[in-house]
Amino acid sequence: MIPNVRTVFYTCLLAGPLLLGGSPASAQAGLGPLDRTLDRTLGRPLPPIERRIRDDVEAVSEDAAEVAEELQDGIANAAPDAVLDDAVGTLSGAVQGVVGTAMGAFAADVDPFGNVIEANVLVVLVNDQQLAAVQAAGLNIVRSRPLHGLGLTLVTVQGSKSHNLADEALQLRRSVPGAAVDYNHLYRFQGHADETPKSSSATADALSNHRAAADDNEAKPADGALRIGMIDSAVEPGHRSLRDVHIVAEDFVTHDAARPTGHGTAVASIIAGNSAVQTQIFSASVFFQVPQHAPGASTESLIAALDWLASQEVHAINMSLAGPANDLLEVALRALSARDSFAVIAAVGNNGPSGEPMYPGAYPSVIGVTAVDREQKVFRYANRGEHVDFAALGVNVKVAGSDGGWRIESGTSMASPRIAVLAAEAFRDRGATGPQLVQLLADSATDLGQQGVDPVYGHGLVTRLPAVVSRAKTKPKD
Template sequence: MAIALCAGLTATSSRAGGYFFMQSIDDDIEDDVEDQVEDEVKDKTEDDVDKEVEEDVEDQVEDEVDQSVDDDVGQSVEDDVEDDVEDGVGDTVDNDVEDGVNDDIEDRVEHRSDDVIDRRVEDDSERHGRHGNDSDDHETRDRHASQESHNRGHAVADGSGGHGKPSRSEAMEAVKDRFDRADAQLDAAHRESLLMAKTIYDLAREDARRLRDEALAAGVMPRDEIEDAYKAALDAAKNSYDGARDSVDQAYDDQRDNQEEAEKTELAAVDESADDDASSEHADDKTSDDEAGVVARVGASRDLVDVDFDADGFAVARGEWLVMGSPSDLAAIESAGFRLRTRDPLDSLQQVVARVVAPGQMPADEAQMRLRQLAPGATVDYNHLYTPQVAGHRATTTGDRPRQLLPLPGAADKTAKPIGLIDTAVATTDPILSSRSIVQRDFVTGQNMRPKDHGTAVASILVGHGPGYDGLVPNAHLYAASVFENLPGRPATATTAGLVRALDWMAANHVGVVNMSLTGPGNAILEDAIRRARSHGVVVVAAVGNEGPAAKPLYPAAYDQVVAVTATNRQHLVFRLANRGPQLDFAAPGVDVLHVTPSGGMEASTGTSMAAPFVAATLLLASDSGAEVDEHILQALAKRAIDLGKPGFDPVYGNGFINPMP
């Protein structure tokens, strides 16, 4: 599954290479992983590959790589690129086609390889400079951390203004700061290794795909033989990377466990050596604040950058499952050896959601079956990763403002009911939004930047107000849930876990209408969360997606409990890339809709994402005094809709163009 903003989500991969760049991971592990990548890729190369073409590609790659990196760094990357090109290219094409496209391969390999190697050289030099002084700087860093704690308002136990013995809280703060930096360095090194390998893996896949297409177009071989060779090449590349990733991830997890144990040991030593009076004075604070700090830090540092694919090809967090159930379900799972990376209570939905990792090297199918056996009453699925993709936008003020596109009753300017938005973060400093009633909460566990473009656009359509611009319900109270982050080397990314937690927050705040301009295939946990939220009075309005008329139904719009929306232009003609199907409920304006940008300007965007807030605002205005929308209201709006296309309901416009209650 891949949930997307407006246009659907593009699932991309990130793979592990065999290099951690960390002082804490010794050279033996690096060599083992590199050797495993090389051995597995070479073993998978088919015997019937044309040797002359392989050697030609290898020589050309080697020549280009040698020009951009020294021998120490270049050799490992050369081997990875050459071997992956052999698998991804050599197995798929006939000699005639290879000769015709060889030059194109050279250009792409050179460009991508240089990018990867440049980054690796730069990072390697930075690491050498940093790690060379790391051990010498620990004492200095601790003193700085202690001083920073004092500057933030921590009292010094002996009253000496920071020049005497530090208090227990200061000493613990210094230890935590140092381990925070170690955690961040380990995560960054892991991320860079995965990013480098992702580029190499993508190179092999893309070249194999392009050459497959060339072979099909040339007709030099039977289609089924070309497809079989193409599939074999992809399978071989993926299998080799799977083995390498397991080694990389195991080493990473082991190092993380070691660091966590070391931190606990140091914190315990500080606790034992602290002054008795200071310990007594601050005992209550330590029990709550220090323990909470450790939990928050561990959860936040687990950035989801290691990506795999489910059976349908949608991106998931590799090696983990999402489980939603009762506390006893999670206790049973944990007692069986599964590890809980995170555990979040969903108080309003009356569930707990956890990210779960299988013990050892348990195969995925076996792990999933075991989880369902251990917790038969829980819902188990992958933690899918989602990437936004806008259908189209242009920096112009010639589009249409929301109020120009949909006539609304006078109550639109007066209603102060709550309305929800699950999207990117919102730039509330913009004049159009700064004076609005907006409560924003972040549901991302990583430390990366949060994008603001899409969420700001939809928020301005809903509640914006300023000179020359009015949103649909400018005085409504907006609850905005930020669920996307910018991961290095990837577009903005969200998780199923984040979406579920955001829904729980909406239910807790009695938000009756929630806009989710998101699309993608189904996920059992997201579906269960939406169903539970609906039972608490929350109705979700979702975009049907911009994948085209022939695309399969996307979710959450295709769920029975969700109101699905397509986009039309000013002439009430459907947006040409909008999805179609029986899941559709309403059509609404979604072509060239003006909205605010995070930089303070105006843009006109197109897509079903832009249409969803028009229906969400209409439902809010029709809701009861508690801002809830029942089935009678939905049926009444379906009857009021302006019929478009074929008479009655149809898969292009649904019930028709949304027509607000008077």
């Protein structure tokens, strides 16, 4: 019921000024005040969708401009009623697409391999030519998001309940050759945290406060600050471990659900604690509470977050999360890797020594990191395999808690941000490229386990960059 109420209000707000000869831009200006009015009227805060609507309404405005022209023509021809009905219908549909999908609850299902996905939903990554083919295919397109950093478009498609989703994915791949088509998989934290997410309404307030706190943070970045992106849960920026770090936060969750903050706050504190220079953290919030499941992050949220971080000129991106292979995620990461201007570092996962490879850490374009304790023993739940590149401290680590205190955490999630800091320093201070970065890290690695590169520790334990660069060749990830 509430999404419909909000949709009506937004429609009226956009259509009203147009009837009076105003511009779409003037209509958009009232979105923020209206959100606050609705919150007071309905008696409780609603999910934090204002920023997403502000972004998506740019596309709606193109329709609004056409509607305004139709309205003026219709009024001039003394036939406003029919034109008005059509105009409001056009705007209502557009705004419903923006608002309704942003507020929808996540319905979980599993793919043929047992991985958790969004029920009856496919995600597609396309170029402009492929986008035209998708639009012409008569599909039920739920969302379409331009990815300016990647130069692609992310399309979310609602499947037909009368058809098998796997068959629909296959048909879509055949209809649009070259397009990346896959399920909207869920990805999990790779740390052992005991955290109960807040309620949706409380989280809406919290995320709004997080952005305000980040904007008001006294630790403004200096020229040349280390710029590190992190794709994780939301971060509590008020923790004392982050007082000297400037945080820029954005939310990429597309569902009405509580947003946890503990894991992201812990990871941010590790980044802050391992950087010896002024650091700016770009925090992309992607995790939400999934009914009857642990918190998860969807494929479409990860893609959108990667695209945003690519445009922020970061030196490194940390992803302390893992899940199944996904065609869209692989394509996006490969495209970013080709730029050679920053590195993506990810946890290899906590699925056990015999567990299947987990992604994105297992992709060749990503540096996969395992965790060790202070005795240099590997974390007992860490994944193993040829995709393990390096090891870092990640067992019994003291990290910031979202309640303002501290806690002890273990997992590959706690190891990868340490390598992310070193990678950022290599790109910023040494002008490293991707292959050079791997060499720099390998030069400083302490060999553990079997001699040479092995599936448990990779090149070995890394705690710093080398003072002298070696010319030796490292073994590339297959």
